[in-house]
Amino acid sequence: MELNAVTIGFFVFSILTLGGGIGVVTTRNLFQGTIWLMVSLFGVAGYFVLLSAPFLAAVQVLVYIGAIAILITFAVMLTRSVTRINERYIRTIPSFVASLALFLVLLFGITVPIFGDYPTEMAPTVVMTTRDLGVALVDGNGYVVPFLLASVLLTAAMIGAIFIARDEES
Amino acid sequence: MVPLWMYLAVAAALFCIGVFGVLSRRNAVAILMGVELMLNAVNINLVAFWRYSETGTPLLLSGYAFTAFVLIIAAAEAAVGLAIIITVYRNRRSVIPEEADTLKG
Numbered sequence: 001m002e003l004n005a006v007t008i009g010f011f012v013f014s015i016l017t018l019g020g021g022i023g024v025v026t027t028r029n030l031f032q033g034t035i036w037l038m039v040s041l042f043g044v045a046g047y048f049v050l051l052s053a054p055f056l057a058a059v060q061v062l063v064y065i066g067a068i069a070i071l072i073t074f075a076v077m078l079t080r081s082v083t084r085i086n087e088r089y090i091r092t093i094p095s096f097v098a099s100l101a102l103f104l105v106l107l108f109g110i111t112v113p114i115f116g117d118y119p120t121e122m123a124p125t126v127v128m129t130t131r132d133l134g135v136a137l138v139d140g141n142g143y144v145v146p147f148l149l150a151s152v153l154l155t156a157a158m159i160g161a162i163f164i165a166r167d168e169e170s
Numbered sequence: 171m172v173p174l175w176m177y178l179a180v181a182a183a184l185f186c187i188g189v190f191g192v193l194s195r196r197n198a199v200a201i202l203m204g205v206e207l208m209l210n211a212v213n214i215n216l217v218a219f220w221r222y223s224e225t226g227t228p229l230l231l232s233g234y235a236f237t238a239f240v241l242i243i244a245a246a247e248a249a250v251g252l253a254i255i256i257t258v259y260r261n262r263r264s265v266i267p268e269e270a271d272t273l274k275g
Contacts (some may be wrong), residue, residue, distance in 0.1 A: 008178040014180050021184050021207050027193035030199055037203050040184075046212045047177070051221040056213075056237055057182045063241055068206065072187035073197050079259045088196065090268075095193035099186040106182035110175050118174045118222075118231045121198045128231065132236070136231045143235050165253035167260075 009050055016043030028088055030076045038069045055130040175219035184236045185211035194272065198255045213237045215273045 020040025027033045041064040046058035089095075136142035184207055191204025220233020258270050 002225050007172060008174065017180060017210075018183055018187070021187040024203050024207060025187055025195065025200075030197060033200060033203060036248075040207065041210060044214060046182075047180075048217055050172075051177075051217045053217050053221070053234060053237070054181060055240075056217060056234065059238065059241055060213075060246065063245055064206070064210075068245060071248055071252055072199060072203060075202075075255055077258055079265045084275050089194045090196050092194050095190055098193060099190035099227065102189060103182060103186035106186070107179060110178045110182060121259055133231060133234060141207065142231070143239075146235075146239055153244060153246055157250050161249040161253040164250070 005152035006050060010048065013043045013050065016040065016046065018043075026088075031073070034069055034073050034076060038065050039070065041065050041069070052128075052148070055133060174222045176220060177214060181211040181218070182213070184208075194267075196266055198258070198267050199252070199266065202251050202255070205238040205251075206244065206248065209240060209247075213240055216240070 006135060017040050020036045020038075020043060023036030024033050035078060041060060045057040045060040045065075047056070048060060137147045138144055188204045188207030188211060191207065192201050195201050195204065216233045216237045218236075223233075233267075255265060259265050262270060264270070
């Protein structure tokens with residue numbers, strides 16, 4: 001594996017993603033945890049750029065860093081005044097052991113090629129553009145049914161969130 | 171070029187960090203943040219598999235389109251989840267999931 005821009009980018013984004021993730025689960029202040037979450041999600045957006053999916057990277061920044069992180073920030077601010085949580089964790093040791101065991105199992109499955117060898121090179125030509133994705137989303141042979149269902153789901157989630165979070169008195 | 175298994179390894183590590191956060195944090199908002207990490211790990215896997223497999227025709231977009239749908243699901247999940255957390259907090263003055271036990275027998 002030679003040292004070029006892609007490799008360096010991969011390691012930088014790995015550090016961002018995993019460091020941000022560790023910051024999310026270890027920080028005591030949840031507001032800082034939200035910032036770490038943004039760092040981690042930005043690293044994931046960088047992966048999407050490396051994997052030649054720039055549209056997904058833009059959506060990642062817009063939806064995750066722009067919308068979901070702000071939503072979580074609001075939730076943290078709305079619920080923090082009476083947070084009498086002294087300890088961060090519950091069941092720390094079993095959780096750590098369980099997630100470490102899961103990681104080892106996954107790493108075993110990844111590095112040992114049970115299902116045959118992995119491709120080490122990317123597919124050489126990518127003719128996929130955002131236009132192709134848009135065509136596939138409304139194509140009868142493509143993803144038109146999941147696309148419509150996703151629209152219904154988003155509408156239902158929006159109405160449901162407004163209904164659930166509404167103040168009863170007002 | 172970075173081989174495929176390194177992407178998968180990073181995604182597995184991110185997923186397990188998310189699992190640890192979901193299992194161990196006491197604050198419900200922190201649990202939701204762990205779920206977001208897990209969803210992002212899955213997204214990395216989907217895009218990496220898509221990129222390293224044969225991509226030639228426009229309709230072979232499975233990984234790409236699945237990632238877009240996972241993003242949609244994640245947005246809906248965050249909105250509804252945070253609405254539930256805020257409602258529970260308003261009613262019980264607590265964001266600890268163990269204390270929301272009205273439905274317990």
